[in-house]
Every structure is written in C-alpha cells, then in structure tokens.
Amino acid sequence: MVPKIIIHGGAWDIPKPLHQPHLSGIKSALKIGQKILLNTDDPVQAVLAIIKNLEDNPVFDAGKGSFLNKMGEVEMDAAIMVGSDLSVGAVAAIQNVQNPIEVANLVRTKTEHLLLVGKGASGFAKEQGVAFIKTEDMLIGREKNRFKKLAGQDKVNIKSFFETKKPSDTVGAVVINSRGEIVAGTSTGGTPYKMAGRVGDCPIVGAGFFADDLIAGVACTGWGEGILKVQLAREAIDRIKLGNAPHKAASGAVDYMRSRVAGDGGIILIDKKGEVGFAFNTPFMPVGVATGEKIDFVHLGIG
Secondary structure, X not given: OOOEEEEEOOOEOOOHHXXXXXXHHHHHHHHHHHHHHHHHOOHHHHHHHHHHHHHHOOOOOOHHHOOOOOOOOOOEEEEEEEOOOOEEEEEEEEXXXXXXXXXXXXXXXXXXXOEEEHHHHHHHHHHOOOOEOOHHHHOOHHHHHHHHHHHOOOOOOHHHHHOOOOOOOOEEEEEEOOOXXXXXXXXXXXXXXXXXXXXXXXXXXXXXXXXXXXXXXXXXXXXXXXXXXXXXXXXXXXXXXXXOOHHHHHHHHHHXXXXXXXXXXXXXXXXXXXXXXXXEOOOEOOEEEEEOOOEEEEEOOOO
8 A cells, every 4th residue: 555645724715825825834744744654654643743733834724823713712623533443532622732633632542532622621631741822822913803803793604704715724634554544633723703612523523534444534624514414524435435436425525515505615535545535615625645755736726
C-alpha cells in the first residue's frame, strides 16, 4: 500500500485575497504529514500533526483562528477515529486549549468514553497536563471585528456563512499507511456567532467523520446541522460499501445532503485500496493530496 494523505480546509466561498493563504496552509500541513509517514508509518501521529498544524494557523477556523460564539467566547470541537479498532476520541465546546485534537486523542487513549464536552472536557484536559491559554491569546483581529459586526445585527443567519463570502473553515484529514491502516481527524471553531454550547457535526462519529480499515476514512465540512441530519460521513461510507468509487461515493453523498436538507458542505475520503475522493457543493473547498514522498496536488477546487 502506498501511504496517502488527503486534507481539506473548509467548504465555503473563499474571498480571493484568502486563496493563497489557504493553499499555503494546506501545503504546509501536507509536508508535515509526509515527514511523519516517511519516518514512522504511523497514521495516528500523522493526522494529529496535520490537524495541530492547521489549528495553529489563524487562516483556518480551528484552534487559533476559531470564531467567537454569541457570548464572545471560543468553543471548539475536534475528533479522531482509528480504523483498525474503531476507537474514537472527541471533544465538544472545549475552551482555552490551543490544540483540541490533542485532547480528543487523549479521550480516545485515556478514557472509556468517546466524547467529552464543555467543562468536563476542559477539566479532563487539565488532568492530563494539557497547557491552557487565555481566550484573548487565541483571538485574532479578524474575529474580534466580525463579532462586533454580528453583535450589532438584529438577526444572524448561520447557514448563510456557507453560501456567501463569510468564513467556515472546519479542517480535516484522512491518512492511510503502508499497512492499510486508516485514521480520520477533524477540528473546528464552529460557526460565527453560534449559540453557546452549540455542537455541530465535527465531533460526532458518522456525521463529521468515520474511519474503518475494512471500508474507508472520511472527514466532512460545511453546515453542521445539515451534515448531522443526513449523517454525511456514514452516507459516504455506505456508498463505498455498495461498490462506488471514492469520488462517486463522495459526490453522491453531498448530492443527497443537498436534495434532502438543502445542505452545503464537502467530503474528503480514502478507501481501503488507497484511492482518494472528494466532493463539495460550495464555491470552494481547499484540498490537498500527497503520498509519503510527493505532493500530488493542492488546489481550491471550483464548486
């Protein structure tokens, strides 16, 4: 099996000045994943390093670049799934950690649970010695200004963020190693001006992500409520099980979400044969694909 990586940087209508930063961010994360695969052949460590790199990049809505919720706070979600044993770790509405994906993996390896939320997730992170940072140290000027603008509106249409030039940058990665072991990971700051405590698809197994060495690995992005309603990741997995090629499975699942709940978003996917696929119905979705030795492509796509 040729080790392979696929990464996305969120599905939305990305303004032109942000095109190159998104492409550069995806390429940088791919290179980090490549190095780990070449040195260790460990898909878990590759996914963790890729997602942490994207969380540390303020271009994306994850970690450092996360949006403020309606209360002016940063609440983040993240998840990881290992396809060899179907182990899952996830956190939701966690605050004041730089890398939520790190805490999600600790949930997977250090607890009997799959998902921890809010104060429970933050308390667990402290027990595990995860470093905490102040909310103000996570904020960038872009999000402070956006929060002030949204707070002054009478009504905020959350779904519109996926259809217009407003950000929605959940990040995701799927990796397969030389032994056919598949791992999928996701991380997000959610949608701008969301209600406190809101949880989208990102940390929900079968909705925002899924990985099974016997089938495929999937990571999703987009309007979380729509993705949750149709269980988008599982929809793509089921299409793979029916014999669809990765691109057809991804596009069929996205088309189903659109027709069933008018959902906006996208999917990246690697099947058990190491074949990649992706699809989205938004104007753009930054995507990058690489083997352990070379980058196949990095582009924005055109929906």
